[in-house]
Amino acid sequence: MIAESPELSLVALLAVAAFAAGFIDSVVGGGGLIQIPALFTVLPQHAPATLFGTNKxxxxxxxxxAAWRYARRVAMxxxxxxxxxxxxxxxxxxGAMAVxxxxxxxxxxxxxxxxxxxxxxxxxxKDFGAVHGPQHSGHRELLYAVLLGGVIGFYDGFFGPGTGSFLIFLFIRFFGFDFLHASAAAKVVNVATNLAALAYFAPNGHLLWITAAxxxxxxxxxxxxxxxxxxxHGSGFVRQVFLAVVSLLILKFAWDTFS
Structure with a gap:
């Protein structure tokens, strides 16, 4: 069963939120900070699963x-x-099943x-993520990549907030990427986790199709x-946005944890 879509004025408000979310997400992830609260505020009458499906x-x-544009300009x-x-x-x-x-x-x-x-x-x-110098190759690179993808993928399916930011940090910390290459790689992994979530939400009708489009x-x-x-602007710009978004995530999680 497909849920009914809301009126045009509400869709327009959500589109503005989606634009801002797309901007942030394309740089460092964290678009869910804007898009998910907007959906729950504007459409409180709909089931959470429907709103999460629309968000995905x-x-x-x-x-x-973003992944496509990075791939055209950055050596992926x-x-x-x-x-x-x-x-x-x-x-x-x-992760979605484990909920x-x-x-x-x-x-x-x-x-x-x-x-x-x-x-x-x-x-x-200060030099974290400033220089792109991949640290692993061969079987070790494959093993670490699978472990990173598996852990973050499970987290995104199970919980989700901050997935893009965690991916960027881990690609820099454990693979030696700079911020720009880490952001590019994070987009590809994020596409995979979003598609996996949609594989659950879409067949079960948890989508507001017109709103989502x-x-x-x-x-x-x-x-x-x-x-x-x-x-x-390169890695320096991405680093600044990363710190700003992670700071907002910290404030949100602190509020949710202690309130």
Whole structure:
């Protein structure tokens, strides 16, 4: 059963939010900070699964566009990215299934600690992500890529907030990427996790199709603007946006955890 779509004025509001989300997501991830609260605020009458499905549909187009644009301009680290994306796809679906038997609220304090750690580490190490120098090759590269993709994929399917930011941090910390290459690789993995979520939401009718289509177009527009600035200004710009978004994530998780 397909849920009914809301009136045009509400769709327009959500499209504005989707544009902003696409902009942020294309640079460092974290678009869910804008898009998901907007959906729950504007459409409180709809089931959470329907809103999450609509969010994923809108996001996957913007993220796919960003991945494509990065791939045209940046030497993509495919030997790391593709295994990570495949593992993320499989584990994201498993994460969605795990929601039924494991309370997601248990993760909030842990994720808050991890976000603070990532922000502090990035702020203190001024050269973190400044130079692109891949550190692994062969079987070790494949193993680490599968582990990274699997863990982050499961997290995105199970919980989700901050997935793009975690991916960027981990690609830099464990693979030696700079911020620009890490952001490019993160987009490919994010596409995989979004598609895995849609594989669950879409067949079960958890989508507002007209709303999702309008938001997808706006999300792509924001993605075009964000990738243009990221490619123009490079890793320094991405680093600044990364710190800003992670700081917002920390505030949100702190509020949700202690309120």
């Amino acid at each position: 549909f809108a996001s996957v187009f913007g993220t796919s566009n 680290p495919w030997r790391t990215t593709l295994p990570a994306a495949l593992a993320a796809f499989a584990c994201s679906y498993l 039924a038997w494991l309370p997601r609220e248990l993760l909030r304090p842990l994720i808050l600690v991890l976000l603070v750690g990532a922000a502090v580490y990035t702020f203190i190490k 309008a938001m997808a177009l706006a999300n792509v527009g924001g993605s075009l603007a964000g990738t243009h600035l990221a490619l123009k």
